[in-house]
Amino acid sequence: MSDKTKVVEVADVVIKFAGDSGDGMQLTGTQFSETSAFTGNDIATFPDYPSEIRAPQGTIAGVSGFTVHIGHKKIHTSGDLADVLVAMNPAALKANLKWVKRGATILIDSDSFDQKNYDKAGYKSNPFKDNSLVGYNVVKAPITTLTQKALEGMNLDIKTVTRSKNMFALGMLYHIFNKNLEPSEKYFEKKFKKNPVLITANKKVLKAGFYFAWTVQELDVTYKVLPLKTTESGKYRNITGNVATAWGFIAAAEKSKLPLFLGSYPITPASEILHELSGRQDMGVKAFQAEDEIAGICSAIGASFAGNLAITTTSGPGLSLKSEAIGLAIMTELPLVIVNVQRGGPSTGLPTKTEQSDLFQALFGRNGDAACIVMAASSSADCFLYAFYAAKMALEHMTPVILLTDGYLANGSELLKIPKIEDLPEIKAPLAKANDSDYKPFKRDPETLVRTWAVPGTEGLRHRVGGLEKLDVIGSVSHDPLNHQIMTNFRMDKVQKAAANIPDLVVHGDKNGDLLVVGWGGTFGGLLTAVQEMHDEGKKVGLAHFNYIMPLPKNTLDVLSKFKKIIVCELNMGQFAAYLRMNFQQFEFMQFNKVQGLPFMVSELKDKFNGILESK
Amino acid sequence: MEELNKINEEGLEVLTKQDFVSDQEVKWCPGCGDYVVLAAVQSILPEIGKKKEDVVFVSGIGCSSRFPYYVNTYGFHGIHGRASAISSGVKIANPNLSVWQITGDGDSMAIGGNHFIHLIRRNIDINVILLNNKIYGLTKGQASPTTPMGSSTKSSPEGSIEPPFRPGLLTVGAQGNFFARVLDTNPKMLREAITEAALHKGTSIVEVLQNCVIFNNQVHSIVTDKANRDDNQLHLKHGEPMLFGANKEKGIRLNKDTLKLEQVVIGENGVSIDDILVHNAKNKDYTLQLMLIHMHPPKMPLALGVIRSVDAPEYNELLEKKMAETKAKSPFRSMNDLLFSGDIFEL
Numbered sequence: 001m002s003d004k005t006k007v008v009e010v011a012d013v014v015i016k017f018a019g020d021s022g023d024g025m026q027l028t029g030t031q032f033s034e035t036s037a038f039t040g041n042d043i044a045t046f047p048d049y050p051s052e053i054r055a056p057q058g059t060i061a062g063v064s065g066f067t068v069h070i071g072h073k074k075i076h077t078s079g080d081l082a083d084v085l086v087a088m089n090p091a092a093l094k095a096n097l098k099w100v101k102r103g104a105t106i107l108i109d110s111d112s113f114d115q116k117n118y119d120k121a122g123y124k125s126n127p128f129k130d131n132s133l134v135g136y137n138v139v140k141a142p143i144t145t146l147t148q149k150a151l152e153g154m155n156l157d158i159k160t161v162t163r164s165k166n167m168f169a170l171g172m173l174y175h176i177f178n179k180n181l182e183p184s185e186k187y188f189e190k191k192f193k194k195n196p197v198l199i200t201a202n203k204k205v206l207k208a209g210f211y212f213a214w215t216v217q218e219l220d221v222t223y224k225v226l227p228l229k230t231t232e233s234g235k236y237r238n239i240t241g242n243v244a245t246a247w248g249f250i251a252a253a254e255k256s257k258l259p260l261f262l263g264s265y266p267i268t269p270a271s272e273i274l275h276e277l278s279g280r281q282d283m284g285v286k287a288f289q290a291e292d293e294i295a296g297i298c299s300a301i302g303a304s305f306a307g308n309l310a311i312t313t314t315s316g317p318g319l320s321l322k323s324e325a326i327g328l329a330i331m332t333e334l335p336l337v338i339v340n341v342q343r344g345g346p347s348t349g350l351p352t353k354t355e356q357s358d359l360f361q362a363l364f365g366r367n368g369d370a371a372c373i374v375m376a377a378s379s380s381a382d383c384f385l386y387a388f389y390a391a392k393m394a395l396e397h398m399t400p401v402i403l404l405t406d407g408y409l410a411n412g413s414e415l416l417k418i419p420k421i422e423d424l425p426e427i428k429a430p431l432a433k434a435n436d437s438d439y440k441p442f443k444r445d446p447e448t449l450v451r452t453w454a455v456p457g458t459e460g461l462r463h464r465v466g467g468l469e470k471l472d473v474i475g476s477v478s479h480d481p482l483n484h485q486i487m488t489n490f491r492m493d494k495v496q497k498a499a500a501n502i503p504d505l506v507v508h509g510d511k512n513g514d515l516l517v518v519g520w521g522g523t524f525g526g527l528l529t530a531v532q533e534m535h536d537e538g539k540k541v542g543l544a545h546f547n548y549i550m551p552l553p554k555n556t557l558d559v560l561s562k563f564k565k566i567i568v569c570e571l572n573m574g575q576f577a578a579y580l581r582m583n584f585q586q587f588e589f590m591q592f593n594k595v596q597g598l599p600f601m602v603s604e605l606k607d608k609f610n611g612i613l614e615s616k
Numbered sequence: 617m618e619e620l621n622k623i624n625e626e627g628l629e630v631l632t633k634q635d636f637v638s639d640q641e642v643k644w645c646p647g648c649g650d651y652v653v654l655a656a657v658q659s660i661l662p663e664i665g666k667k668k669e670d671v672v673f674v675s676g677i678g679c680s681s682r683f684p685y686y687v688n689t690y691g692f693h694g695i696h697g698r699a700s701a702i703s704s705g706v707k708i709a710n711p712n713l714s715v716w717q718i719t720g721d722g723d724s725m726a727i728g729g730n731h732f733i734h735l736i737r738r739n740i741d742i743n744v745i746l747l748n749n750k751i752y753g754l755t756k757g758q759a760s761p762t763t764p765m766g767s768s769t770k771s772s773p774e775g776s777i778e779p780p781f782r783p784g785l786l787t788v789g790a791q792g793n794f795f796a797r798v799l800d801t802n803p804k805m806l807r808e809a810i811t812e813a814a815l816h817k818g819t820s821i822v823e824v825l826q827n828c829v830i831f832n833n834q835v836h837s838i839v840t841d842k843a844n845r846d847d848n849q850l851h852l853k854h855g856e857p858m859l860f861g862a863n864k865e866k867g868i869r870l871n872k873d874t875l876k877l878e879q880v881v882i883g884e885n886g887v888s889i890d891d892i893l894v895h896n897a898k899n900k901d902y903t904l905q906l907m908l909i910h911m912h913p914p915k916m917p918l919a920l921g922v923i924r925s926v927d928a929p930e931y932n933e934l935l936e937k938k939m940a941e942t943k944a945k946s947p948f949r950s951m952n953d954l955l956f957s958g959d960i961f962e963l
Contacts, residue, residue: 034959037959037961038959038961040961040962040963042963183959227963228963230963232963233962233963234962234963235956235960235961235962236960236961236962236963237955237958237959237960237961238959238961247951247954247955250951250954251951254950254951259709261705261708261709263701263705280948280954281938281939281942281943282939282942282943282945282946282948283946283948283950283951283954284939284943286708286709286935286939288704288705288708290701290734291701291730291731291734292730294698294701294731295698295700295701295704295730295731295734298694298695298698298701298702298705298731299701299702299704299705299708300705301694301702301705302674302692302701302702302703302704302705302706302707302708302709303705303706303708303709304705304709305672305690305692305702305705305706306672306705306706306707306709306710306713307709307710308709308710310705310709324695325695325698327695328694328695332692415961415963418955418956418960419955420952421950421951421952421955456669456670456672456690456706456710456713457669457670457710457712457713458669459667459669460669461669462668462669462688462689462690462691463690463691464638464684464685464690464691464692464693465691465692465693466684466685466691466692466693466694467677467693467694467695468693476639476640476685477640477685
């Protein structure tokens with residue numbers, strides 16, 4: 001290291017990589033985050049890509065971004081504003097400047113900042129000449145030229161050379177943050193095993209970037225993010241929400257000793273769950289890509305009837321299509337998990353952007369009085385646990401469970417502390433025993449109201465189920481008025497009784513005080529960070545974050561009663577707030593809502609909360 | 617606890633038709649063609665080599681879709697049009713089960729048309745009985761996708777202007793390997809076709825032209841009436857010449873000039889038995905089978921029986937093979953193996 005370089009220790013840093021869809025920004029960001037995790041940092045990442053596969057090159061529509069937040073402290077979000085922006089072209093700069101901190105370092109590939117690209121990005125004037133970049137530490141690096149130079153004499157085609165320039169930028173970032181090149185070099189060795197020339201090329205470019213950064217005057221200060229100080233030491237892996245969800249179900253299948261069946265139809269941003277489970281035939285997973293959303297869930301219902309742990313995965317519009325079939329699973333009282341990776345709606349909406357606006361649909365979007373369990377994961381890593389628990393709840397309570405995640409959790413990644421499978425709770429499905437002379441299709445456990453599950457192939461238990469109302473206990477078709485009342489009561493009560501098996505709501509920060517922040521699902525990281533910071537500043541605030549929505553945790557009323565004011569924060573127009581009002585009419589619920597396809601920023605949350613505290 | 621029947625030499629319970637009669641009162645209209653199909657199915661179930669608990673009936677919505685309630689097996693009465701998707705899930709989840717799907721022309725040709733063609737395309741081993749009465753019965757008499765053009769129904773009082781689907785053409789178009797067409801007036805033929813369908817590996821479609829006495833009475837009379845049935849029914853048997861008529865004096869010939877099928881009379885105009893086509897249900901090339909499916913009165917007789925029955929790889933056999941191969945190559949045996957694979961960080 002040059003002795004001119006001053007190293008500054010920082011607690012956390014947010015870096016945004018942005019470029020054209022074809023510039024490899026997702027890979028660059030992933031490499032930076034993995035290397036950071038290797039050196040002991042906590043990480044959270046968030047990819048932000050257009051819904052078009054390759055929008056016109058150089059335009060704002062074609063900008064693909066990847067945000068990495070690394071820390072010496074525990075990281076709960078992918079960060080508000082970036083400390084460092086890597087912009088591979090003018091469009092990437094233009095699209096992202098508003099997400100960058102004042103004074104941040106902006107690294108650009110100066111080779112791509114020409115008039116043609118300014119025009120494509122829609123710049124009316126040159127941003128370097130019109131003062132719009134004053135106050136930022138702009139590092140202009142001729143990345144394309146230097147990449148070409150680094151690869152001179154290797155006889156590579158121009159396409160390969162151009163595609164390597166993201167590694168030059170990565171090398172520069174490794175210098176700025178005093179990271180080791182080794183993890184990425186190992187990655188190249190593995191990835192390009194069959195094409196060794198690419199190993200050499202990528203290593204060369206990475207190193208060239210690293211050493212070039214050393215010579216840049218604007219980079220005379222470098223930074224170091226020390227390893228995470230954690231009370232939970234152990235083995236971790238970086239995982240996206242969608243992969244974590246898929247794995248949670250595999251774990252549940254192993255624990256319940258049931259085969260796992262997925263019926264699914266491709267839809268953004270849920271498809272990776274289908275991909276991951278399709279690749280797990282080695283572990284006995286049957287992933288069935290159906291002809292449509294309805295066939296996805298109906299095949300899963302068939303598989304559930306036949307005795308598998310059956311799941312279906314989708315996003316908002318797909319959940320709409322599955323509505324009737326969810327009612328069928330409720331009526332037949334079969335276990336089924338429906339994962340809804342929420343995205344911006346209504347209709348096709350914002351397929352690649354995050355939102356929480358399917359809560360009403362999950363709770364109420366069916367004909368008839370048709371309650372089922374509704375749960376929500378709250379971080380990319382805890383998608384693993386909530387998928388596991390969704391399966392457990394479905395199997396043990398013989399009911400469909402809707403598990404809500406969202407685009408932010410699904411595509412984002414963070415470190416998952418690898419659980420010990422032995423430590424996960426047992427899952428005991430209420431399977432009926434062969435030739436049980438007492439078996440009746442709708443005979444229920446008096447405590448839980450759960451019926452037993454007689455699976456085809458089991459001797460002596462032949463019976464019929466279906467969407468028509470059934471006679472209590474006996475299970476034959478019944479149109480008797482009183483029986484319909486009884487069966488409806490049973491179905492609704494059964495779901496409420498599942499509350500006995502869900503954990504109490506935990507309050508973060510103050511347990512009582514001036515303001516209770518209420519959230520659910522994927523907004524947890526932002527809300528927790530905001531509340532913790534305000535708590536540390538001496539404010540009397542607490543956070544109650546819901547993972548179980550139907551039924552609600554038993555202590556919900558108790559938690560709500562302990563604060564002077566309550567604000568419900570969600571990425572929709574107030575659905576959970578309305579649901580809480582319906583259940584707890586004695587409280588006043590304020591709202592903070594955002595539907596911009598983006599997660600909450602910690603700063604906007606704190607501004608809102610401080611405003612409320614000051615207005616008393 | 618159920619009483620057990622006698623055990624045969626192979627250690628299997630000897631089953632009778634009575635074993636498959638459920639305790640539910642059958643609630644179809646008197647004279648409905650569905651009764652004949654129910655009796656035929658119940659009578660062949662003891663003969664398909666399956667334990668009674670290994671048989672599953674799945675249906676959608678419609679008059680015929682009440683069928684599973686009347687068969688004493690495991691049964692699932694689904695939602696409108698989705699029987700194919702539900703039965704696919706049942707069969708993939710447990711390939712050992714004998715899975716039967718009962719559907720109607722509204723259920724499988726309209727709302728469930730998409731699932732119907734994809735089930736066939738995948739060739740999952742499911743026996744589909746399609747009860748085609750060319751009308752919506754349970755909703756009281758609207759035109760269905762198989763209703764003949766010009767028919768006056770509640771939803772087409774001035775006569776339907778929509779050309780009808782022919783389920784057989786759809787089946788073959790969807791890469792189907794087994795198609796039979798039978799009549800509810802001929803229980804023997806019904807039993808034979810359903811038995812063949814049960815033994816066929818892969819999706820088998822049996823279209824039963826079934827009479828709805830209330831909303832579409834006599835819709836099939838041009839083929840079923842005593843007066844014209846001999847001349848309008850061609851009973852196909854694999855390997856046998858395509859003869860029909862009261863005395864089997866007529867036959868089907870391929871006109872080599874027009875490349876069309878035509879009916880001829882043996883002994884007239886120099887036609888001999890050697891000119892008559894011999895039915896080959898096992899021919900993978902469906903050209904001639906399609907021509908047979910397409911024939912209909914009054915110009916030609918209606919082809920009945922097993923029209924196409926071709927061996928092809930079945931979905932679950934392919935799946936199980938793939939899974940075994942993948943498993944053999946994989947380092948993962950448990951969730952722990954998977955969780956600790958790849959890059960692990962110590963914090």
